Structures are given as structure tokens and as C-alpha cells.
Amino acid sequence: MNTNIKSQPTIFVIFGGTGDLNARKLAPALYNLYLEGWLPEQFALIGTGRTKLSDDDFRERMLKDINEFSRSGEAKEDKWQGFVPNVYYQAADVQNADTYQEFANRIKQLEEEWKTEANVIYYLAVAPNFFPVIAENLSKAGLTTDVERTRIVIEKPFGHDLESAKELNKLLGCIFQEKQIYRIDHYLGKETVQNIMAFRFANAIMEPLWNRNNIEHVQISVTEQLGVGERTGYYDGSGALRDMIQNHLLQLLCIVAMEPPVNFTAEEVRDRKVDVLRAMRRFTPDSVRDSAVRGQYGPGWIEGEKVPGYREEPGANPESNTETFAAVKFFVDNWRWQGVPFYLRTGKRLHRSASIITIQFKDVPHSIFPPEMADTMRKNRLVISIQPEMSIRLQVQAKRPGVDMVLNTVDMVFDYKGTYVAQAPEAYETLLLDVMLGDQTLFMRADQVEEAWDLVMPILNAWQNRASQNFPNYSADSWGPEVAEALVAKDGFHWFTIPLSSKK
CATH class of the missing domain: 3.30.360.10 (Dihydrodipicolinate Reductase; domain 2)
Known part of the structure; x- marks a missing residue:
């Protein structure tokens, strides 16, 4: 349990809250962080999209998504009941600057209830053409002024080419400091x-x-x-x-x-x-x-x-x-x-x-073994498997069991499943925690x-x-x-x- 996080109230505002990324990755990641005690005691998740939904409608959709996509399996009733009161929904047209005042009101309301200021994380799980619009409207609504507590997360693709990436960096740099900008690459x-x-x-x-x-x-x-x-x-x-x-x-x-x-x-x-x-x-x-x-x-x-x-x-x-x-x-x-x-x-x-x-490592500078002994000999190789299995294999040469000297390749393996009992976190869990x-x-x-x-x-x-x-x-x-x-x-x-x- 990280006591530093526990002392920092946090509000997540997920633009694209009704979209596929939130359903498959973000909502399950935040729920798993909650299960493992990484979320602060005072937190809120505000999903937003153009679809008209009530808080309860959005919560039901989130529960279905978590049951389907979470690595921890279906949500247990007692755990879900502890998590769900912190989930809200706010229908909004991100291109309409007036709607951002509603976010400001909701954030202010939560901070008054908690009697403290909160870190506010704006997650842009939307199409790239909305990145500049949302950033500018957040700024117009006065939601980006707290440099220490406000952060923005940008999904890829970050630009379509070099010029568009420079333009987006320039725009974000006029609104946020670099330490507030989190360009996410889930890999x-x-x-x-x-x-x-x-x-x-x-x-x-x-x-x-x-x-x-x-x-x-x-x-x-x-x-x-x-x-x-x-x-x-x-x-x-x-x-x-x-x-x-x-x-x-x-x-x-x-x-x-x-x-x-x-x-x-x-x-x-x-x-x-x-x-x-x-x-x-x-x-x-x-x-x-x-x-x-x-x-x-x-x-x-x-x-x-x-x-x-x-x-x-x-x-x-x-x-x-x-x-x-x-x-x-x-x-x-x-x-x-x-x-x-x-x-x-x-x-x-x-x-x-x-x-x-x-x-791939280079060959030995000189082989002392005749060809018939080293027919299956291969260069040393380090294989780092990211998925589907998580392992690191160092492939070296060893003598095959028997009375004759025959070399073949064997693996020295570090395998996550065989080494650790605990289930590895999903990439988005790690990254959201870092934000x-x-x-x-x-x-x-x-x-x-x-x-x-x-x-x-x-x-x-x-x-x-x-x-x-x-x-x-x-x-x-x-x-x-x-x-x-x-x-x-x-x-x-x-x-x-x-x-x-x-x-x-």
C-alpha cells in the first residue's frame, strides 16, 4: 500500500468514457488499482461522451465491461459496492466550450465534499482531431491553471507526421507545462x-x-x-x-x-x-x-x-x-x-x-570442436518475449547427454508464470498509477x-x-x-x- 498515493485525492475525467478504450482498458485498470489498494481513499471517475446517460446507466455499462475485460475476473459484489459510488457520468459535447463549466462545477463540488484540493487528470481517449479542441476548451474554462495538480494524458497517435506533431506539441506547450503532459504508449x-x-x-x-x-x-x-x-x-x-x-x-x-x-x-x-x-x-x-x-x-x-x-x-x-x-x-x-x-x-x-x-551475439572467435560434434551448435541469443508469454531466454550451447561429445542449444529461462505467484498488472494499470x-x-x-x-x-x-x-x-x-x-x-x-x- 502506497501511503503517498493514499493522501492525494484524485479525479479522473475520461473524455471518450463511452468508447472502446475505456471499456477494454481504462475502466478495468482503475478497478484493479482499487482492488489492490493503489487508489486514494478520495477519488472520482467522471466519464464523458455525447451519449445521454445517467450515473447509474454509466455504472451499469462499466460493470459489464469490467466483468468482461478485467484480469481479476467478474467484480465481487462487496468490492463493486465500494468502488461504484465514486463513478459519475456527464454528457458533453467536447467542441462546445460552455459545457466545460459543468466539469469545473463537478470538480469544485467534489473538492468541497472532501474538504481538500484534488489532483485532476484529463484522459483524452478520443480521436486525435479532438486533442487540440479539448485542450483549448479546458484552458478557456480555467481548468489547467494549477500546474502541480492538473495533468493531461494523450493517447497515440501523437500527430500524423512531423509537422502535425510539432503543431500539437506547440499548442499543448502554450496551455500546459511539459511536466503536466503524459503522452502514453501502452507498450x-x-x-x-x-x-x-x-x-x-x-x-x-x-x-x-x-x-x-x-x-x-x-x-x-x-x-x-x-x-x-x-x-x-x-x-x-x-x-x-x-x-x-x-x-x-x-x-x-x-x-x-x-x-x-x-x-x-x-x-x-x-x-x-x-x-x-x-x-x-x-x-x-x-x-x-x-x-x-x-x-x-x-x-x-x-x-x-x-x-x-x-x-x-x-x-x-x-x-x-x-x-x-x-x-x-x-x-x-x-x-x-x-x-x-x-x-x-x-x-x-x-x-x-x-x-x-x-x-543475436557474435560467434565464438575459434571453435575447438570438430564439425561432427558441433553440427547443431548455434550462436548465443537473448530472447525477450513480451507477449503472449512473458519471459527472458538466454540461449547457450551445452553438451547433449551421452557418451559422445555433441553440442546443442539449451535455454536458461526466466519465466514470469514459473517465478512469481502474483499476477502481473496490465500495462494501463502501471501507467495510470504513474500519472x-x-x-x-x-x-x-x-x-x-x-x-x-x-x-x-x-x-x-x-x-x-x-x-x-x-x-x-x-x-x-x-x-x-x-x-x-x-x-x-x-x-x-x-x-x-x-x-x-x-x-x-
């Missing part, structure tokens, strides 16, 4: 992602190996078996590069590649991540052709069920040039990583859903967002100006287009799909 809240920091910087044996002298290359893959489905309206203007690589995968790369921070403060950690992005080699039109490939899925079969291609999805443009797969080779031009390729890959309708980081604490370590800073956009803009521009002539170029249930395999094969490598010990 950074995942337990295994956070453990990369612990694994790297809490173990003396890793730091001497974590450089170009010992590491051959790095792969970061986030693959999805699902298709776009009914999200074509959003996805057709985004694509895999914007949707995943510009934010999620580049953030994973930063954690893998960053220099050791002096301490574990938010600014120090984020400074080191920005250093990585600034050191990354920029693309030219020619290098885009050599270092980035794209794909779009066609129809196929997934687990015995026929699925449509991207252009046949509901609402999709039958001639869409949007990529549903992207793979890019990056370089970090600094002393630690010079010459080490970082391969990032993501796609939809692939063979398996998984998020895996693989560190309450005022800890920005796991949130993106303005310069970090802009550096990431600056890095991928040459690829986006090249693809926009040069339509692909062979879409769709991979079938559902494959591992992506052939050009993706060629991207790594020309360097003498291949994509790692699943940990060697996995039987699936």
Missing part, C-alpha cells in the same frame, strides 16, 4: 518491457557484452494474427509504419540501445532515449529502397477460417496502397552500436501474434516524439510518392512478404519467429 507499461531496464542495468554480467564487440544484430518483431477488421477508417490513413514502428517499436529499440542513465529519474531516462533517436542514421531516398520494405495482406486461412484480404475488409478502399506490414533496418551511429543493424518488423494477418526482442504519482519515466517527451517522426518521415514520403505495384504481396497466415526475408537475408541473417524451445 512501455508492459511488465517485460520494464524488466529490460532491470535486466540491463541491475546485472553486472550484461553491460560488458552489450555493445558492437559482442552483438551481431538485433531484431524487434511485433506480429499480429488479427486483421484490420472494422478499423479501416483509421488504418487506411495510418498504416503499419505510423501505427507501430514510429512509436511502439522505436521505443523498444531505445530501451535496448540506450546508454546507462545516471539515475532512475524520468528526465535522465528520457534523455538517454532521445540520445538514441538522435544518433540513428537518417534515410535518403536511395537508402529507403535498401533498408525499408512494405506489404499488404491478401486473403487466406487463419486457423481453419477463411479471412479476407485488406482491400476486402469492411470500408476499405479496393485499390488501397496502405501497408499492413513494414520492416526497416536501422543503425545507431555511436560508439556502442556502430555497424550493428537493428531490424524492426511488424504486420497484421501473420502466422502468430507475438512481441519478441532478439539479441497519479506524477512519474513521467514511461511517457514520451515532446522532443522524443519529434525525433521519432523525423526519423521515419523519409520512408513515409518515399512510400507515399511511389505506390506499390504488387499489393497484396503476402497471404494471411504467412510471415509476411518475400521482400522482408530478402531484407535480412542479404546481410546473411534470417528472421527469428519464435523461441527455439517453443513447440507451437
Whole structure:
């Protein structure tokens, strides 16, 4: 139990309270934080949307969502009865500045009841075009003036390109201080992602190996078996590069590649991540052709069920040039990583859903074993599985049992399920708690967002100006287009799909 949090009354105002994000992630996360004693005794959740609902109507919807999506299972009656009196609903048109006075009145009323000032967190779980409107209207209503107690949480996508990201940063910077702005990337809240920091910087044996002298290359893959489905309206203007690589995968790369921070403060950690992005080699039109490939899925079969291609999805443009797969080779031009390729890959309708980081170490400088003994010998590999399983595997060589000397690969495994009894929190639970604490370590800073956009803009521009002539170029249930395999094969490598010990 954190007594510091218990002493800080908190009001959450969730714009988009009737939407999918609140239903699947935010409401269950806040309820689980309540169950585990992380919410302060005085808290309130105010959902808002255009739908006309009473407090009781909204509470019933929340209960249904929590029962369906919470990791803790269906809500127990006694616990729910303790939580639900703190839940309210306020119908509002976010584009109407007058309605924000109602939020001010509700906040004032709660603070008077509690006889103390509260931290107020505005969570923008809405379409990106509403971000500026809500921020400006909050300011007009005088709801942003308390720098120490007011915070705003912005969901991705943060901008559509570099210029729009700069514009949004500038607008928010005129209303809020940077320490009030929480640009959320839920990948950074995942337990295994956070453990990369612990694994790297809490173990003396890793730091001497974590450089170009010992590491051959790095792969970061986030693959999805699902298709776009009914999200074509959003996805057709985004694509895999914007949707995943510009934010999620580049953030994973930063954690893998960053220099050791002096301490574990938010600014120090984020400074080191920005250093990585600034050191990354920029693309030219020619290098885009050599270092980035794209794909779009066609129809196929997934687990015995026929699925449509991207252009046949509901609402999709039958001639869409949007990529549903992207793979890019990056370089970090600094002393630690010079010459080490970082391969990032993501796609939809692939063979398996998984998020895996693989560190491939160099071969031994000299093998003392004859070929017949070392036929199955492989290079050492560190495999960090973020999902579906949470594990860290160090793959090393060992002698196979028997009278003869035969080497094969074995795994030294740290597995969450096998090590800890307690259930790991969902990413949104960790991140919402950090917002309450005022800890920005796991949130993106303005310069970090802009550096990431600056890095991928040459690829986006090249693809926009040069339509692909062979879409769709991979079938559902494959591992992506052939050009993706060629991207790594020309360097003498291949994509790692699943940990060697996995039987699936």
C-alpha cells in the first residue's frame, strides 16, 4: 500500500468514457488499482461522451465491461459496492466550450465534499482531431491553471507526421507545462518491457557484452494474427509504419540501445532515449529502397477460417496502397552500436501474434570442436518475449547427454508464470498509477516524439510518392512478404519467429 498515493485525492475525467478504450482498458485498470489498494481513499471517475446517460446507466455499462475485460475476473459484489459510488457520468459535447463549466462545477463540488484540493487528470481517449479542441476548451474554462495538480494524458497517435506533431506539441506547450503532459504508449507499461531496464542495468554480467564487440544484430518483431477488421477508417490513413514502428517499436529499440542513465529519474531516462533517436542514421531516398520494405495482406486461412484480404475488409478502399506490414533496418551511429543493424518488423494477418526482442551475439572467435560434434551448435541469443508469454531466454550451447561429445542449444529461462505467484498488472494499470504519482519515466517527451517522426518521415514520403505495384504481396497466415526475408537475408541473417524451445 502506497501511503503517498493514499493522501492525494484524485479525479479522473475520461473524455471518450463511452468508447472502446475505456471499456477494454481504462475502466478495468482503475478497478484493479482499487482492488489492490493503489487508489486514494478520495477519488472520482467522471466519464464523458455525447451519449445521454445517467450515473447509474454509466455504472451499469462499466460493470459489464469490467466483468468482461478485467484480469481479476467478474467484480465481487462487496468490492463493486465500494468502488461504484465514486463513478459519475456527464454528457458533453467536447467542441462546445460552455459545457466545460459543468466539469469545473463537478470538480469544485467534489473538492468541497472532501474538504481538500484534488489532483485532476484529463484522459483524452478520443480521436486525435479532438486533442487540440479539448485542450483549448479546458484552458478557456480555467481548468489547467494549477500546474502541480492538473495533468493531461494523450493517447497515440501523437500527430500524423512531423509537422502535425510539432503543431500539437506547440499548442499543448502554450496551455500546459511539459511536466503536466503524459503522452502514453501502452507498450512501455508492459511488465517485460520494464524488466529490460532491470535486466540491463541491475546485472553486472550484461553491460560488458552489450555493445558492437559482442552483438551481431538485433531484431524487434511485433506480429499480429488479427486483421484490420472494422478499423479501416483509421488504418487506411495510418498504416503499419505510423501505427507501430514510429512509436511502439522505436521505443523498444531505445530501451535496448540506450546508454546507462545516471539515475532512475524520468528526465535522465528520457534523455538517454532521445540520445538514441538522435544518433540513428537518417534515410535518403536511395537508402529507403535498401533498408525499408512494405506489404499488404491478401486473403487466406487463419486457423481453419477463411479471412479476407485488406482491400476486402469492411470500408476499405479496393485499390488501397496502405501497408499492413513494414520492416526497416536501422543503425545507431555511436560508439556502442556502430555497424550493428537493428531490424524492426511488424504486420497484421501473420502466422502468430507475438512481441519478441532478439539479441543475436557474435560467434565464438575459434571453435575447438570438430564439425561432427558441433553440427547443431548455434550462436548465443537473448530472447525477450513480451507477449503472449512473458519471459527472458538466454540461449547457450551445452553438451547433449551421452557418451559422445555433441553440442546443442539449451535455454536458461526466466519465466514470469514459473517465478512469481502474483499476477502481473496490465500495462494501463502501471501507467495510470504513474500519472497519479506524477512519474513521467514511461511517457514520451515532446522532443522524443519529434525525433521519432523525423526519423521515419523519409520512408513515409518515399512510400507515399511511389505506390506499390504488387499489393497484396503476402497471404494471411504467412510471415509476411518475400521482400522482408530478402531484407535480412542479404546481410546473411534470417528472421527469428519464435523461441527455439517453443513447440507451437
